[in-house]
Ligand code: NDP
């Protein structure tokens with residue numbers, strides 16, 4: 001049995017002295033954390049049973065104007081701030097991986113609890129961070145790292161700790177949902193929609209992380225790790241973004257009764273021998289218009305959890321932006337502060353199940369394939385034979401005129417990814433197929 005290390009009870013410092021907080025970062029999220037902490041300080045003192053005191057705010061550029069911030073709090077030396085004796089809790093909202101990793105590890109090793117919104121960091125280094133938190137008997141909270149305001153991390157860690165999770169799927173990136181929704185509903189261009197998502201504070205410092213699916217993949221890794229009690233890292237997640245989705249794809253999806261959403265899917269896979277593994281993926285997906293995920297618009301996120309006893313649960317809310325993310329950070333901060341005052345720790349990591357990560361090729365899915373084919377007798381039979389050779393059954397075939405050629409839209413039944421990918425590769429090689437316009441998975 002793998003032990004979930006919960007070290008000896010931490011008695012807490014009592015309500016006599018304030019809990020010192022260092023905030024690392026004063027950008028979209030950090031500025032809202034600071035504002036809301038100051039606005040709600042009395043209420044937080046009641047909820048915690050002790051007071052919070054902001055000891056400093058670390059930034060990169062001390063010269064930047066920062067309205068309403070006491071200049072005495074600002075520093076550009078985050079490490080020195082962390083190491084102050086009067087700092088008990090460190091809130092990391094800088095972003096990136098290497099430098100925040102150094103800071104968070106230093107904080108944990110120095111006995112400070114950490115609250116972070118940094119999914120890239122958690123998805124890449126959860127083992128090391130959790131071990132450091134365990135060794136120092138302190139808390140590591142990261143609610144805001146997945147789907148901002150939606151309390152999905154706490155729900156998996158606590159509320160569903162007595163159930164067996166079968167599948168977690170949904171929209172976990174606000175920027176890409178905003179872009180796809182704007183392209184679908186207003187006809188905005190991809191570039192304009194991305195610029196607006198950036199302006200609104202939804203996108204990462206480098207929005208490539210959003211549009212290429214990396215941000216959602218980090219979140220999928222975190223969800224799969226928590227849901228299946230197994231370490232799943234960023235590199236374990238099959239990841240495809242939305243940068244290749246065109247206005248034509250969106251139009252074709254609309255014509256067929258779908259919307260395109262970037263979905264994260266984490267599931268248990270059982271092979272023919274009954275061996276279990278975990279699969280996590282992120283990719284654009286066709287969602288039928290009547291499906292609840294189809295109406296998740298703008299930067300909203302929604303997550304479906306399917307659990308053995310609870311059945312199907314759905315969580316919906318703000319998936320990005322300063323204030324919604326600060327809400328999750330502050331929830332964690334109140335929890336960490338309570339533990340500092342009264343003692344104890346939040347539930348830690350538990351990867352006892354230690355399931356293998358499935359090869360993505362073994363996952364089953366359905367494809368929607370849009371191709372341009374020769375308009376002549378025998379083409380359909382030729383194509384059907386290629387699908388049949390790999391055991392792929394076709395659900396629907398739609399043909400339209402397209403100049404001298406025919407446009408063929410094929411929807412498959414569920415089949416193994418590796419078989420579907422090999423089939424598409426073969427279709428691309430035969431002379432009857434002039435072009436494969438798009439291959440998108442179906443929910
Ligand atoms: P921003 O880019 O808006 O802010 C980053 C902050 O970090 C800035 O204040 C910057 O300083 C500061 N910073 C950068 N480098 C250093 C350094 N070396 N030392 C000290 N401070 C530094 O990022 P966000 O607020 O958008 O995101 C922060 C984190 O929250 C990321 O991990 C992100 O993934 C996560 N997150 C973001 C969400 C969102 O909707 N924005 C939602 C959920 C999570 P300066 O002000 O001087 O430039």
Ligand code: HSE
Nearest residue numbers: 173174175202203204
């Ligand atoms: N860039 C992220 C998003 C922020 O768009 O979802 C929230 O994690």
